[in-house]
Amino acid sequence: MFNDFLSRLIQPEPKPLADEDARLALTALLVRVARADGHFDPDERARIDRIVETRYGLGAEDAVALRKDAEALEAEAPDTVRFTRAIKDAVPYDHRFAVVEALWSVVLADGSRDPEEDSLLRLVSSLLGLTDQESARARHSAQGQSGA
Template sequence: MFADFLRRLTTPDPAPLDRADARLALTALLVRVARSDGSYDAEEKDKIDRIIAARYDLSPFETADLRTRSESLEAEAPDTVRFTRAIKDAVPYDERIAVIEALWQVVLADGHREAEEDALLRLVSNLLGIPDLDSALARQRVEKR
């Protein structure tokens, strides 16, 4: 289903993603982090829905559709390293910082941090070209909300 999209995303020199594809890839990354602890529950899905609805100004139907498509993409996407590096090459830095904040929102959605989630978020931040300090500051901003 997403073979062409993934092929374009993981080419050695990917073109910048258009807005719709960037939404899909970044939402798939949210799903991947939410699934990283082996539990992908209603709280995490609700948090992802709220994040993408606000971030992209989507209706409830559009939100559900984007999350559903992103769940499918995440399941088909290559390993986290290649997938995240591909996003880094195709998405501007300022959008990647906002994604780190959104990822922290998902990690903290259930009220506690799991070691697997922390490890994956640290890896993802690094692969997205976000320094540890900026990721920590993003986490602190999320925790203050």
């Protein structure tokens, strides 16, 4: 279903993604992080829906539709390294902190931190060009927003 999109995304020199494609790719990364611990529960789905509603100004139905498309894309997407590097090329540096903050928000949605999720977030943060300290600040910010 997403073969053409994925082949463009993982080219050695990918072109910047159109806004709609960037939304889909970023949402798929949220899904990948949510699935990192082997569970993708309703709280995580709801958190992703709220994030994309807020970030992209979508209504509830459109947010759910985007998440469902992102779930399908994530299942077909290449390894996390290539996938995240492609997203890095699509997202300006000054927006990447917010991306990592959203990723932490999803990790924390189920009320627990799993070692697999922590490990994936450390990798993704690094691949997006953020330091461990920036990732920790993003986590603290996400905890403050969720009340965790």
